[in-house]
Amino acid sequence: MADRPAPLAHLDHLGDATRFSPQIHALIPRCDLLENFSAAEVRLLAHFMDVYQAPAGTEIIREGDSGDFMLMLIEGRVEVLKRDRWKVPQMIAQVDAGKTLGEMSMIDGEARFATCVAAEPTVLGVLDRENLARIIVEQPMLGAKILMQLVLMLSQRLRSTSSRLLEMMDEQSHRATNIL
């Protein structure tokens, strides 16, 4: 197994995710990433993931930091915060078990878009880029399945974000027209 990500050094490491496979498998109905995964595929994936534990209030990911791993929330709840124009953190989402976080930085290696804080005692599965690359080489069909699900999840988020943005631009130009 590769070195563990340094930004997670402050969390309690519970070992690789193999012994959490049944719990991860039970998350399938709530987990977009694992949609259509079999129990065998979950076990295989778990072998490439590490599990960490974070008490309530722990900052897990910090906006602006670099980071090349994604998180799967196995237990607990996480708040997602982004700094507004005055650099004040504003909560933009709350995330429950089964959800994944940080996929964008795992893939593109760019700075974290938002901060994630454990809102209650939380157990996290971690997949980093190095292990994703190993999966692609050692288990290409599993690798393709994970990548396909990531594309699907990002497509759906991009559709809904783009729609909201266009609606908002539309409203704004409508408002501008009414004022003029």
Next chain:
Amino acid sequence: MADRPAPLAHLDHLGDATRFSPQIHALIPRCDLLENFSAAEVRLLAHFMDVYQAPAGTEIIREGDSGDFMLMLIEGRVEVLKRDRWKVPQMIAQVDAGKTLGEMSMIDGEARFATCVAAEPTVLGVLDRENLARIIVEQPMLGAKILMQLVLMLSQRLRSTSSRLLEMMDEQSHRATNIL
């Protein structure tokens, strides 16, 4: 080769993309999808793509239609239009050779987000979901490379769209505070 997509039946089919490989390879510096592709990988991918020709003014993709293929613009220019709240098409982007369009529907099979119209005589490479699935099975490393690039492209678009949306929400709440 699988049946050609019905929504492209009105376009002039120029055969599979193999003989366009040198032209596609020359697009690499302008093509996010093909970043880091070798000439051999481009040739391999071209074998799974079809090429079509569209005169200026041709509607290539229609917003709301179903469709399971993506386009790579090999020559020409395409306008991307989305209907506003009054159902009037508004141009939201102009796209040149090297750019790809329609990735989201290829992957999630959902309705087209926007309409694409050839702004000048245009040559298009088409990759449909069935051929993407064949690549993943027959050429897993090429499949992983394509999927990885798609995840990267969607991540970057999602980052910039989310930032613009949050900025706009921020401005709006600022404006609301100033009015109250």
